[in-house]
Amino acid sequence: MGAIILATGISTDKSVKSSIDHAAIAAKQCIANAKIKAEDITLIINNGNFRDSNIVEPAIALLIQKQLGINLDFIKANNGKDAFGLDLMNGGIGALNAMKIADAFLQSDFTRYVLIVGGDSHPSNNNPADFPYTTVGSAILLGKNADPKRGFQGFDFKSEEFAGQGRLAYFEAKNMGADGRNRLTVKSAPGYIPAALKLAANTARSFVEAHKIPTAKLTLISSQLDAAFAKGLGKEIGLPSAAAMDLFSQFGDTHSSTFGVGYHQLQKQGLTKPGSQILFVGAAAGLDSGVAHYVSS
């Protein structure tokens, strides 16, 4: 292991409606905070799920890459620099999958920096009341660290089957008329959030036990499916009551941006000093869960 978080950025301005714009604003802030050359970023992973106008091609990551101006044309730039962007979709835990991928790329020197961006908007960009997610953006820049005791120490992912898959989000292509660019249906099954909490807690608890991670000083950055989720999850994992970051009261459910927003807030509070122990725990429809252990550098 050894991938470390070099910088973060978030975009929370309510006047911004587009998930692409939010992600790009967050990414620009993140790159500026990292004080690196953007052209040295060679892997861009967007883990947002919900897209402006229900765009399904190209990858949203590439529309973000364009706004960032990162290695846009290999021939015209004529500097030998290239980048690859992709969308990784896995509900609220896609960022954890992206971190595991980034860790592999960085460990093996396939790349110098990996940029992970998140952001979800209702396709209409109008934020209707039945859209359960807050439209914000986040960005995390990962780089390599020589010290194996710093950075990401391990990951685990576990799933289970659940009635109605917990939550389904789709647009009905056979019942959308000419308004498909503005349509989205989100259906939550009864008992989804408690079941997602239980699965995530089990995944995290068994991970913590298996890796003998001391819980006394852990900070928990988790999915925030409702106002009580983070605190309840922390309790189920067996963490001290102050360990769980409450992001919901300030931001609501920021879904694909949650881990970026959480780490950014932690940094602002001065709680990412070298050696700080962080547990990222995600819960998502499916049901799916993921956990990552991170030690600040």
Place this chain on the structure above:
Amino acid sequence: MKTRFESLGIYLPEGVTLMKDRVGAMEVPPPFDLEAITGIQQVHTASKDEDSFTLALAAAKDCLSRSRYKPEDIDVIIIGSITRFTGGALRNFTFEPPLSHSIKYALGAPQAMHFDVSNACAGMFTGVFLLDRMIRAGTVRNGLVISGDFITPIAETAIREIVGATDPQFGSMTVGDSGAAVIIDKAVDDEDCIDYYEIMSCAEYSQLCLGMPSDKSEGMALYTINAEMHKKDRIQLWPRFQLAYYQKNGRHITTEKFDHILHHQVGSRAISNASKYGSEIFEAELPKSSLSVVEHCGNTATTAHFVTLYHALKDKTVKKGDKVLIVPAASGLITGFLSATFSNLKV
């Protein structure tokens, strides 16, 4: 360390639509011969009960049926479809949860880490790229990349909405439905491996091809500014990228001794132009054997290279020990190169 294509499976729906019938159904027929330009005589079309998920599942089962791995041995499952239709005739375009969650349970691989990727026609290549690097890094042992692209709904929209010879929906007339799946694992020797694989997105051109619901009628649509998308400069991003790699690594196309080249199956003329423009940059001939099934399958989007490779292995165009230069291409604009040698891949 290198990786390899350990197993390959495909699924083509039984239904077939002839290009002449598709063109004949257009409300405003084109002033040119689409079949002659594209070389596409027919495409496969899914039945009303099929969708992206069922196409993907059928291909994955086919792939696993010839693999040395059982579902419970798979570390990672990645779905790379453009289309995300579930619910059969309902055509629910699903964003959450990922299709990979349902498919791993349908296959009996609940232990696998899973996620979907979306990257236009390079969705499967994106999955292969991530797995190639993760396996080489030693963080996973193997993985299954799957796509089910129920893509012909965009043709239905194009048939209704195309109004002129330069309409941005003409590309939609070339697509066919399919599924494909590959298992990637660690290579055991150089006779059967992915020798090298690089891919990039030149996002300057990310707005030249957009897929989204139509705002004119009910249906999914794809809008491509063809004159810009298929410009020589755009096509030559690939050989320039590959040439730069060779210059850095002391290689040359002539010493690579490729037996075949495999382009994206967008149409016979486009395939031939890609090799021609590539030769100009390499200042060398590219393999005369350009693998293609475009005549009978059309452009099957994310699965196109894999459907073609399957047929080339099946009819023994690709023989034991043959080396193939595979060139991904997709909206975004994505291009790259993958050098693979095939010795043990059974279809």
